[in-house]
Each structure stands twice: as structure tokens, then as C-alpha cells.
Amino acid sequence: MASRRSAKDSTDLYVHLYGRPSATERAGSPSPSEATVSPAPESSYWKDGDRDPTKRRDVPHLFPYFYHSVLARNGKPAHGRNIIALIDYIDSMLLFQGNLWIEHETKDLHTAEVFQQRFRVPWDDYEFPEHRPDDVIDFLWAWRSTARPGLRQFLDQTYTTLTSPDSELLKYGATLPFGMWLRG
Template identity: 50%
Template sequence: MSRRRPQDSTDLYAKLYGPPKPAVDPAQAGASGRQPVGADLDTDSVSNFWVEGDRDPTKTRDVPYLYPYFYHAVLFANGKPLTAQNILAVVEYVSQSLGLQGSVWMQELADERTRTVFMDRFATPLDTDDRREHRPDDQIDFIWSWRTTARPGLRQFLQQTYAHLNGPTSQLKNYGPDLPFGIWSRD
């Protein structure tokens, strides 16, 4: 078996699911040259996620499941060993970020009842969850089924989180081989 070269940037998650796609695809503009609805909005704004969404509420989840390959790819990209502690530290980071973002989306749409259910279900400490390594996937499933207009924002959030965790300013690079819990609160 040949050793992996350090300059080999093959990413298991990207290999399985493809590289992240841009938020606005120029090919969507079509022959008319018109941009899709919301393309001219500030891409950092949460509000642009609701401008254009999936119109088919029966569409199955097209966001890949995060466990286990997402976490393996993040740890590998950051040179961290693949241990249960490290996986759970990244799971906690993604879960906290997704919980905050999901809560913001529900609050923005004034859906306080759903926000309360979401927070009751996912705001507990990670170690109290029987499906702790699957919590972010469960959160994605909840948000996916909540509103079809949340789906573009969910896709974009996951792409940005993946890029952030693997980028040069990743918080994971500040730690040795064993990642601590609570990294999300330091970001």
C-alpha cells in the first residue's frame, strides 16, 4: 500500500459527495441572462435564504448525511487523529452552530412554536443524547421537513461550515491531537 503524499488534497467527503457548489450558479441565469430571484441580494444575509426555495415539499433530503464521513474528512484535513473524542468535539461544534442557525431561521419567520420544539429537542447537552453522533443529522432532518424555503439556507450553511472547519482560520488548528469540547463557544 502506497503512502499518501502530503500534497495530495483528495478529500474523502468531497470525493463521495462532490465539492461544495457555489451559492449562485451562473448557469442558472439561462439564455435570457437574468439572474435567479435573490441573486443580487447580500450573500451574508440570512434573509436571502427565504427568497427562493424548493417548491416540492415531498422532495427527499438531498443534503448528505454528516456521520461519519463529514467528521472523518474534517479531522483528516486538520491533521487530527480519528478518535471518538475528536469526532464528538466536531459533532458538538456542528450541532451548536446548526442549533443557533436553525433557531435564528425560525425566529426570523416568527415561528415561535416550532422554535420551542426545536430548542427543547436539541438544546440539551450532547452527552445526554442517545444519538449524540447523529444529532446534527437529526437537526438537518428537522429543519429540512420544517419548511421547503429553509433548504437553500441549510445547504449553504453546511457548505460554509465545512469550508470554515477546513480553512486556514479553523479553530481546530489551535489544539493538539485531542480536541476539547466547547470549541464552538471560542469561535
């Protein structure tokens, strides 16, 4: 089995480019600037059309470095099938978490409907499926500022979990299967 850690930590491109979040970010605590600002009202993201919600996004985009880093840390080849299988897996987790935040925690039915219309389309019908997890993050980021600490924590926990010695990805050989979310 290939080593999960590179000879030098600096060769892990995702961590090298973006680093690990600080202890307060990992704990989901708001930064001092967020703690003093009251939560913003609902975003008008879907009312104003597709304005750029990523303007102030402070979490890195997943495509492509996040996926390459996770695969490399697990000793898996970074070919198209593995990348798409990993994207599908993370997309499923994000859709599940997004639904929990919107429907169950805030009871925001309008946003839940828009979220479903936008992201519950079949994988093949989505215009750029490799970017769908980033699009989900962008949507949730623009929706409410109170979702941002959860998104930061989600990304850090996902990366840590998928690169840990107990990673779900280690159950499979060199080629990851599609639908890993349903197999777990």
C-alpha cells in the same frame, strides 16, 4: 505540522463522495426547480409523528465521513474524542443557526418550542448524540423548503471554514477540547 491537503484530492473522502456544491449552490441561490415552485406551507413534521423527513434530503449526512474528512484535512487524528468534540462544535453552530431561522426570521413560535424541546436537551440525555447535527438538519429540512438553500450553504461554508488555513481547529493540538463553541 501535518499537511492539510492530501497528496491526491481524491483521498479526501467527504469531497470524493459528495463533491463540492456548484457556484449557484454556494451562493445560496435556489435551483431552477426551486425558483419556479412557490414555498410550501409549514410542514406537519411534528403533528404527524416522526415520519421520515430525510426522504428527499439532498445534502449528505455528516456522520461519519464529514467529521473524518475535516479532521484529516487538519492533520488531527480521527479518534473518538476528536470526533465527539467536532460533533459538539458543529451541533452548537447548527442549533444557533436553527434558532435564528425559526425564532427571529419566521417568528414561528410553535416550531421554536418544538425545536427547543427536541434539541436543547443535554448532550448526555440525547439518545444518539453523534447523530444530533444530522437530526437538526432533518428537522429544519422537513420544516420549510425555504430553509433548504440555507442548509446547503451552511454545510458548504462550515466545511470550507473548518478546512481553511485559518481553521479554528488549528488553535488546538492533536486532541480537540470539548466546548470549542464557547471558547471562540
